[in-house]
Amino acid sequence: MKYFYFALLLAPTAGLTANAPPQVSAQRFVDLQQGSANFAGFRRAHAKGICVSGEFRANGKLADYSKASLFRNGTTPFTGRLSIAGNNPTAPDLKSPVRSLALSFTLSRTEQWRLAMNTPPVMAVADPHTFYQQIKAIQAGPAAVKQFFTEHPESNEFLAWAGQYQPTGSFAAETYHSINAFYLVNANGKQHAVRWAMQPTVSVAATDLHGDDALQQEITARVAAKPVVFDWVFTLAEPMDDENNPTKAWPDSRQQISAGQIVLTGTTAQLEGDCHAINFDPLLLPSGIAATADPILRARSAAYAESYRRRAKEQLHGALAGSNNE
């Protein structure tokens, strides 16, 4: 079974209604994600990554749907991060079944937009509590995983994707999905549910890659030679599509709009780059983008904050310890 990504723990809390799933504790989520490993100062998930920089070149086609300024014709710079799943900042690149892209845009003095995307188009489960059950099963081993998926048919689309996914030979050749849906909000206040994907403009076979840092070395050399480009494609929901359920893809027939191109022009090792100090919280949104009620989004936001809090504290202590030693 090619699964893996999220090692999270959810804790039942008091005050729940009869049918509501137990609430998530961000602390327990992150406790499980970091496990017994101690990689102080690093993210508790997606710990291994590389900073990227570049700009979004908007074509203006989404401006009628969202008043976010970056969708008007023109360019907006970003700081980003390419990463692999897991809590180990030195893990072998090619062992990870999930690859990721995160972006941070500054739209104005008061507006930022943080996006964190993964290669699967859907999640296996629709709420944080069931995610907990899934991770417990993964930790218990293959028999428990098999039983979990038998008991959770909502995982079928994810399993179908995982069964056919072929990792490419480059971060530049993957498709990165929002998975969770958001609303575009236009100048008249009209909102429309969407998902998006960063679609590659090159294909790269997974050959001639060697070493633990194969993907980082490949993307560093590729970007140094030529900018790496993705099309930023939005899929618009129809009224019958459920924007709060990340396990279900919407039909292929849904309208798609390319808003422009994401152009990567620089890479920097994460400890030397701007991305290390960013929390790519998916609920940090500008005017013109709004969150859906998808409960996974809330769990993500809380867990990213807890992971950020821990790593920032460790970095501070590390810096203070370093200065005391001088």
Ligand code: HEM
């Ligand atoms: C309940 C579900 C999830 C939880 C609890 C969770 C938890 C986390 C945590 C704790 C981090 C580290 C944050 C930091 O220290 O900055 C992280 C990073 C990340 N997550 Fe999730 N995650 C979840 C679902 C997802 C989903 C659905 C996606 C994709 C759409 C995703 C994409 C990412 C990416 C790309 C990063 C790395 C961002 C970066 O480069 O800093 N996660 N996640």
